[in-house]
Amino acid sequence: xxxxxxxxxxxxxxxxxxxxxxxxxxxxxxxxxxxxxxxxxxxxxxxxxxxxxxxxxxxxxxxxxxxxxxxxxxxxxxxxxxxxxxxxxxxxxxxxxxxxxxxxxxxxxxxxxxxxxxxxxxxxxxxxxxxxxxxxxxxxxxxxxxxxxxxxxxxxxxxxxxxxxxxxxxxxxxxxxxxxxxxxxxxxxxxxxxxxxxxxxxxxxxxxxxxxxxxxxxxxxxxxxxxxxxxxxxxxxxxxxxxxxxxxxxxxxxxxxxxxxxxxxxxxxxxxxxxxxxxxxxxxxxxxxxxxxxxxxxxxxxxxxxxxxxxxxxxxxxxxxxxxxxxxxxxxxxxxxxxxxxxxxxxxxxxxxxxxxxxxxxxxxxxxxxxxxxxxxxxxxxxxxxxxxxxxxxxxxxxxxxxxxxxxxxxxxxxxxxxxxxxxx
Amino acid sequence: xxxxxxxxxxxxxxxxxxxxxxxxxxxxxxxxxxxxxxxxxxxxxxxxxxxxxxxxxxxxxxxxxxxxxxxxxxxxxxxxxxxxxxxxxxxxxxxxxxxxxxxxxxxxxxxxxxxxxxxxxxxxxxxxxxxxxxxxxxxxxxxxxxxxxxxxxxxxxxxxxxxxxxxxxxxxxxxxxxxxxxxxxxxxxxxxxxxxxxxxxxxxxxxxxxxxxxxxxxxxxxxxxxxxxxxxxxxxxxxxxxxxxxxxxxxxxxxxxxxxxxxxxxxxxxxxxxxxxxxxxxxxxxxxxxxxxxxxxxxxxxxxxxxxxxxxxxxxxxxxxxxxxxxxxxxxxxxxxxxxxxxxxxxxxxxxxxxxxxxxxxxxxxxxxxxxxxxxxxxxxxxxxxxxxxxxxxxxxxxxxxxxxxxxxxxxxxx
Numbered sequence: 104x105x106x107x108x109x110x111x112x113x114x115x116x117x118x119x120x121x122x123x124x125x126x127x128x129x130x131x132x133x134x135x136x137x138x139x140x141x142x143x144x145x146x147x148x149x150x151x152x153x154x155x156x157x158x159x160x161x162x163x164x165x166x167x168x169x170x171x172x173x174x175x176x177x178x179x180x181x182x183x184x185x186x187x188x189x190x191x192x193x194x195x196x197x198x199x200x201x202x203x204x205x206x207x208x209x210x211x212x213x214x215x216x217x218x219x220x221x222x223x224x225x226x227x228x229x230x231x232x233x234x235x236x237x238x239x240x241x242x243x244x245x246x247x248x249x250x251x252x253x254x255x256x257x258x259x260x261x262x263x264x265x266x267x268x269x270x271x272x273x274x275x276x277x278x279x280x281x282x283x284x285x286x287x288x289x290x291x292x293x294x295x296x297x298x299x300x301x302x303x304x305x306x307x308x309x310x311x312x313x314x315x316x317x318x319x320x321x322x323x324x325x326x327x328x329x330x331x332x333x334x335x336x337x338x339x340x341x342x343x344x345x346x347x348x349x350x351x352x353x354x355x356x357x358x359x360x361x362x363x364x365x366x367x368x369x370x371x372x373x374x375x376x377x378x379x380x381x382x383x384x385x386x387x388x389x390x391x392x393x394x395x396x397x398x399x400x401x402x403x404x405x406x407x408x409x410x411x412x413x414x415x416x417x418x419x420x421x422x423x424x425x426x427x428x429x430x431x432x433x434x435x436x437x438x439x440x441x442x443x444x445x446x447x448x449x450x451x452x453x454x455x456x457x458x459x460x461x462x463x464x465x466x467x468x469x470x471x472x473x474x475x476x477x478x479x480x481x482x483x484x485x486x487x488x489x490x491x492x493x494x495x496x497x498x499x500x501x502x503x504x505x506x507x508x509x510x511x512x513x514x515x516x517x518x519x520x521x522x523x524x525x526x527x528x
Numbered sequence: 529x530x531x532x533x534x535x536x537x538x539x540x541x542x543x544x545x546x547x548x549x550x551x552x553x554x555x556x557x558x559x560x561x562x563x564x565x566x567x568x569x570x571x572x573x574x575x576x577x578x579x580x581x582x583x584x585x586x587x588x589x590x591x592x593x594x595x596x597x598x599x600x601x602x603x604x605x606x607x608x609x610x611x612x613x614x615x616x617x618x619x620x621x622x623x624x625x626x627x628x629x630x631x632x633x634x635x636x637x638x639x640x641x642x643x644x645x646x647x648x649x650x651x652x653x654x655x656x657x658x659x660x661x662x663x664x665x666x667x668x669x670x671x672x673x674x675x676x677x678x679x680x681x682x683x684x685x686x687x688x689x690x691x692x693x694x695x696x697x698x699x700x701x702x703x704x705x706x707x708x709x710x711x712x713x714x715x716x717x718x719x720x721x722x723x724x725x726x727x728x729x730x731x732x733x734x735x736x737x738x739x740x741x742x743x744x745x746x747x748x749x750x751x752x753x754x755x756x757x758x759x760x761x762x763x764x765x766x767x768x769x770x771x772x773x774x775x776x777x778x779x780x781x782x783x784x785x786x787x788x789x790x791x792x793x794x795x796x797x798x799x800x801x802x803x804x805x806x807x808x809x810x811x812x813x814x815x816x817x818x819x820x821x822x823x824x825x826x827x828x829x830x831x832x833x834x835x836x837x838x839x840x841x842x843x844x845x846x847x848x849x850x851x852x853x854x855x856x857x858x859x860x861x862x863x864x865x866x867x868x869x870x871x872x873x874x875x876x877x878x879x880x881x882x883x884x885x886x887x888x889x890x891x892x893x894x895x896x897x898x899x900x901x902x903x904x905x906x907x908x909x910x911x912x913x914x915x916x917x918x919x920x921x922x923x924x925x926x927x928x929x930x931x932x933x934x935x936x937x938x939x940x941x942x943x
Binding site: 339340341342343344369391394395396397398399400401402404416418 | 655657660662664665666667668669670671695696926927928929930931
C-alpha cells in the first residue's frame, strides 16, 4: 500500500505589513511499487521519429532500441508502436489489425519486433500528429489505466507551425505521461522540453545513437515501477488570498501554475501524473492580506490526492511578528530553490543570446549562471558550463565565451538547466 | 514608594519600574494591558511561596486546580483536568464544561486518551466557516480558538456581547456576563489582571457572580428592587455594590498557589430598569451611553494611575508614554485595596446604545463621540443586532492590532 508524506520548509514569520508567504513542500511516496488494488492496467506507446533525417545510424539504433524496449514491457501491458514523420503511422499492431492496441505476450512481442524492423525513414516532422495518434490509442484503454508514452526524435518539428504542437499539448495535458528524448545535435532542446513538461514526463539528450537502447530500457523500467497511476497536487488558500505560483523545484524545475484547474473556489488542482517511490518538491507562494502583529493564519494547505482521497497534507502558515530576528530569516530551502530557478533562467537566456549572436548578453547571463551554480552547489551545471565558457572568477561570475564549442555541449547544458540539486544539509 | 490605604502590605508590583514624576496616593497594579509588567509576578512565584501555602506539589503544573480540596469538584470533559466548582471553561484546554462528561476522554487515561486534542467542531469565530481537522478554518485560515478565548452571549436581539482574546495575548482574561429578567437588563464586564495568575478564572467567576446578584433585583427575584423614584436608583446602586462584593468573593475563592500575587480583575456593571440606567465600576473597564442624536456620555471614571495624574492636572500627553499609563489603582481580589465602586446613573430619554467594554476596545478609541460613531456604523451594517455589532467591534479592535483582550457588551435602549 503506497503511502504519502508531506513536509513543509518555510519561515512562517512575517514582518508587519508583509503579505507574501513562501514555502517548499516535499511530497514523498513510499511503497508505490506495489499497485494498490491488484495489478493495474497499463498502456505503453512508443513513438519513433521516421523522418528522412533519421536515415542511417540513428534509425538503425532507434529500431534496435524499440525492439529492446519491448523486452522490458511486462506481459499483459497494452502496447503499440508509432512511426512519426509529417504524419503518424501505426507500425504495430499492423494498420489492418482488428484492434489498435494489444496486450503484450511472447508472440505479439516477436511480431512487433518484426514490424519495427520493416520501418523505413522518409518525410518531414510534425510531432503533434504523433502525439494525437498516441492519445487516440491510449484513449481506447479503460478508465484507471496507467497511460505512458515515449517519444524519440532527432530533428526539429519543421513540418507544422509551432502553435500546432503547443495547442495539441494543451489539449492532451493530463491524458497520458510522455517521456521525450532527443538524439544527436539537430533537434531543439526547447521543443523536447515543452513536450515532456506539458505531459509530465522527463526530457533528456542522448548524445550517441548507441545509447538509445539504454535510455529506453530505463524509461520503461521506471514506468513499470510507478504503481500510482495519477496523483493531483491541491493547494488551498484562504478567502482573499492569491496563489502567486506553484512550481515543482525538485527533481527538476517545472512551473505548474499554468496547469491550474479549479477544484473549488479556494482550492487549485495541478496534475502530477504517475508516481513511483520518489520525492518531489514544490515551491508554493501565496499572497495574503497583512494582519496585525501577533496574528496567526493558515496561508495554504498543500495536499496530494489520489482518486478523491487526500493522501498527505502540509500546512503553510503565516505569523506576523515584530521580532526582526524571526522575520528576517529566509528559509534555506526557499533560498536554495529560488537560486536554482534563477540558474535555469540564466542558462537558458544565456544560450539563447549566444545562438542569436548577442555575445554581451550571453557573457553576462552565463557568468551569472556560473555564480549561481556555485552558490547552490549544482556541480553538474558547473561542469557543463565549463564546456561552454572559460571561467575567470567563479565567485564573481566573470566568464569568457569559448570560441569553439560543441553544439552537443550547449544542448546538454540547456537540457540539464532544469535539473535541480537538493539542499545541502 | 507606594503608600497603602487599606492594606498594610506594601505592593511589590512596581519595584522594578522607574518612579513616576508624581507618586500616586493609592496602590497601583499593572493591569492586563502589557504582559511585560508581569515580570514582578515571576518574582513572587518562587517555590518558597508555594510551600508557604502548604501545597508544595502544586508549583509548576496545573496551577489553580489543586489549591483547595473542595474546589476541584468538576472535571473537564475533554482533557480530564480538575476545575473549580461552577467553572464554565476548563482552565487547561479551554473546553466548555457543561457537566456532561465525554466517555471517550476519562481522566484516568482510558478511552480515547491517545487521540489528539479533539477538534473544535464549532464554526470559526472569525468568519463562521468550518474548522478542519488540522485546526484551521476552511474558509479564512484562522486558527481554531477555544471557547474561553472567544465567546458570545445573547440575551435578545438588542442585548448581547462578545469576549475575545485579541491578537497578541496568549490567554483571554476578559470575561462577560449579561442577562435579562423581568424586563431588567444586567451587563457585567471584568478584565483579569494579567500580572496575577489565574486571572482568567477570576474574571469569569466575578462576572457570573455579579450577574446572578444583579438579576436577583429584578421583579420576582430574591432581592427584588421595589422602591420607587430616587430611592429605586439608590437601591440599584446598593445592589451594584453588593454585586461587586459577591464578585470579589468569587475572585478570592479562585484557587491559586501564588499567595503573594492573588488573582484579580476589574469590574464594570450596568442595570437597565426602564429608562433608568445605573452603573458601577472598579478599575478601568468602562461604560458609555451613546445616544443616536446627542453627545456621548462616559458613565465611568477609571481607577487608574493615568486618571489620578489627570485629576492632579498632569497633561495626558505626559501620562501616555509612562510605564504606569495602564496601571490600575483599584481591582477585585484578595489583595484589593478597598472595595468601593464608583457609581453613575443616566435616564434614557432617546434612542441609543449602552456600551460596556474593556480597555481592549477603548484603547483604540478614547474619544466618546468617536466611539459612538463607531458603534452606530457597525450597528447599521448588522441591522442593529447587538451581538453581531459587538462581534464587529471586536473584529475592528483586532484589526487595529488587538494588543489586549477585547470585550464589548451592548444594549439597545430607548425603543
